[in-house]
Amino acid sequence: MPIRVLEPIVAAKIAAGEIVERPASVVKELVENCLDAQATQITVEIQGGGIELIRVTDNGVGIPTSELQLAIERHATSKISSESDLDSIATMGFRGEALGSISAVSNLNVTSRCRGANQGGYVQLKNGALERSGVIGCSEGTTVTVQDLFENIPARRKFLRSETAESGRIHRLIGQLAPAFPDIRFQLITNGRVTLATQGRGDLREVLASVYNRSSADALLPLADPEWNGYSINGLVSPPHLTRANRSAINFYVNRRWVQSRLMLQALEEAYRGLLMEHRHPLASLHIQLPPQEIDVNIHPTKQEIRFQQEGSVFALVQRAVRGPLVAQSPVPLVLPSRHTPTHFRPHVTSIDPSQTPLALQIVPRRQPDVEARDVRLTLMAQTLPVLRVLGQANKTYIVAEGPEGIYLIDQHAAHERVRYEQVIVQVHEKQTNVQGLLEPVAVELLPGQRELLERWHDVLNSHGFLGETFGDQTYLLRGVPAGIKDRNPDALLSEALDNLAKALDVGQAASSLAASIACHSAVRAGDSLTVEEMTGLVRELEKVESPHTCPHGRPTMLHLSINDLERDFGRT
Numbered sequence: 001m002p003i004r005v006l007e008p009i010v011a012a013k014i015a016a017g018e019i020v021e022r023p024a025s026v027v028k029e030l031v032e033n034c035l036d037a038q039a040t041q042i043t044v045e046i047q048g049g050g051i052e053l054i055r056v057t058d059n060g061v062g063i064p065t066s067e068l069q070l071a072i073e074r075h076a077t078s079k080i081s082s083e084s085d086l087d088s089i090a091t092m093g094f095r096g097e098a099l100g101s102i103s104a105v106s107n108l109n110v111t112s113r114c115r116g117a118n119q120g121g122y123v124q125l126k127n128g129a130l131e132r133s134g135v136i137g138c139s140e141g142t143t144v145t146v147q148d149l150f151e152n153i154p155a156r157r158k159f160l161r162s163e164t165a166e167s168g169r170i171h172r173l174i175g176q177l178a179p180a181f182p183d184i185r186f187q188l189i190t191n192g193r194v195t196l197a198t199q200g201r202g203d204l205r206e207v208l209a210s211v212y213n214r215s216s217a218d219a220l221l222p223l224a225d226p227e228w229n230g231y232s233i234n235g236l237v238s239p240p241h242l243t244r245a246n247r248s249a250i251n252f253y254v255n256r257r258w259v260q261s262r263l264m265l266q267a268l269e270e271a272y273r274g275l276l277m278e279h280r281h282p283l284a285s286l287h288i289q290l291p292p293q294e295i296d297v298n299i300h301p302t303k304q305e306i307r308f309q310q311e312g313s314v315f316a317l318v319q320r321a322v323r324g325p326l327v328a329q330s331p332v333p334l335v336l337p338s339r340h341t342p343t344h345f346r347p348h349v350t351s352i353d354p355s356q357t358p359l360a361l362q363i364v365p366r367r368q369p370d371v372e373a374r375d376v377r378l379t380l381m382a383q384t385l386p387v388l389r390v391l392g393q394a395n396k397t398y399i400v401a402e403g404p405e406g407i408y409l410i411d412q413h414a415a416h417e418r419v420r421y422e423q424v425i426v427q428v429h430e431k432q433t434n435v436q437g438l439l440e441p442v443a444v445e446l447l448p449g450q451r452e453l454l455e456r457w458h459d460v461l462n463s464h465g466f467l468g469e470t471f472g473d474q475t476y477l478l479r480g481v482p483a484g485i486k487d488r489n490p491d492a493l494l495s496e497a498l499d500n501l502a503k504a505l506d507v508g509q510a511a512s513s514l515a516a517s518i519a520c521h522s523a524v525r526a527g528d529s530l531t532v533e534e535m536t537g538l539v540r541e542l543e544k545v546e547s548p549h550t551c552p553h554g555r556p557t558m559l560h561l562s563i564n565d566l567e568r569d570f571g572r573t
Helices: 008-019 023-036 065-071 083-088 098-103 163-180 204-211 214-219 262-271 311-329 412-429 450-456 458-463 490-501 507-522 532-544 563-569
Strands: 041-047 053-058 107-113 120-126 129-136 141-147 185-190 193-197 231-237 250-254 257-259 284-289 345-349 363-367 389-394 398-403 406-411 435-445 467-470 475-482 558-562
Touching (some): 163 204, 163 284, 193 204, 204 284, 250 262, 262 284, 262 311, 412 507, 435 467, 450 475, 475 490, 558 563
Parallel strands (some): 250 284
16 A cells, blocks of 8 residues: 555544544543633533533633634634743643544534633534634633534544443543632533532642542641642641542642543551551542643643653652651551551461360460571462361461361451452342342432442342432431341442442442442451351351352461471471
């Protein structure tokens, strides 16, 4: 095929693919234009997950009628004028590609009236081609309406997720943008219903209460050390007890721009080191101000990636600012792991008398610094479990059992998790789920996107024992939870379930995720004292399951110390 210049419409569609990935990309570009237009009120309306309709309205400075047709041209912008301006970008947008790219893959209508003007103007495009334009009476500000997104690119449209999923992405986007501009009123209307609204009173905590919920926002801690090496930082972070199962509530802002920064994430996690449980993550809204010439935002078309000129200073700024309030409010002294933690340990087990009941064993690590420790091979058992005889309990966490092939150390929580997980799966399949009804309904304040998750996975939640109904826009009345849950607030249990469901791609994944969560919270825990009868019963149940070697989260349920290992280590061979 000979080399040739692509037709303008083809080139425009290719270029649009870098800017407009999905409906949330459109909303982001349009809202950023509103912010650059000095708007104090921004309304986003979507239908059909943003595929059918996106309408963004602001009360900003507006676009002169004479410049409307120019505004939709690619690489047309009022925000920069020369190459030198790229070194100190202070606006949200600057490439001049948004409207042109959006118009190439949708039906676009722009209406705008400048402040103080007697009338406004409009332009209407279909798949990048101008259909009509003129003057019109309208309110001050700009309204951009996008319809039938990707109608002319079926390949792109078929890769979009469900309406609920795309709406959730837009909801999360507004929840990310609003905290950077607490002085601006944001409103998101989804299929005719207001799903997110901020008051624009300049209070970050108030904005986060709208984005998350009031109780979470009230618990957040202000940052310490607001200045470091000429940079400034402010924001709120959660105390160690307030966490989530993923990083979706961690947001970074640089000069009011929401960014993804591995550097800032590492600094945040370093500040929380030693304070959080494994696989738990904090809530954080961190805002950094620094000279525009010390950052580079022109890395990716989405403008979400950023490069710092002084990475060390940014890292120190974040770590110091976050660490201060955490240490100040910590109820116990902070103990950090030593860099010189010994690695050569051998297990020392007290003498065992199987005739004594109940029996508690203590396994104490003993260092042998002068003799290189031989490997103690603790391997996973074979696929089929042998018949085991329970000897006792170690540290109220591990069941010690004897089998034909040696000694078995069983993690009581992981083992019971596996048993409960497979029980839940069977109960759901046979429609025999046990439900614990609540004496009074619990009103659960929904986080961004959780209403959509509830609607999407309602049947799965119901089949696993979560019973209730929506009450208003952002509240769910929980009336029943899965039976057997231990020491867990119903609202926290539902929130955790929804966090896990956010990762599910299909019904199978959703059901497995819920079953694993229920199993975890209904299983015996490390630190629970068990009788020999209870331990024996748990081991017998573990022998019956299909996958006895790991818990639903992948941790091993047991370790095996073979007879050969014992005889070798005791010098019998």
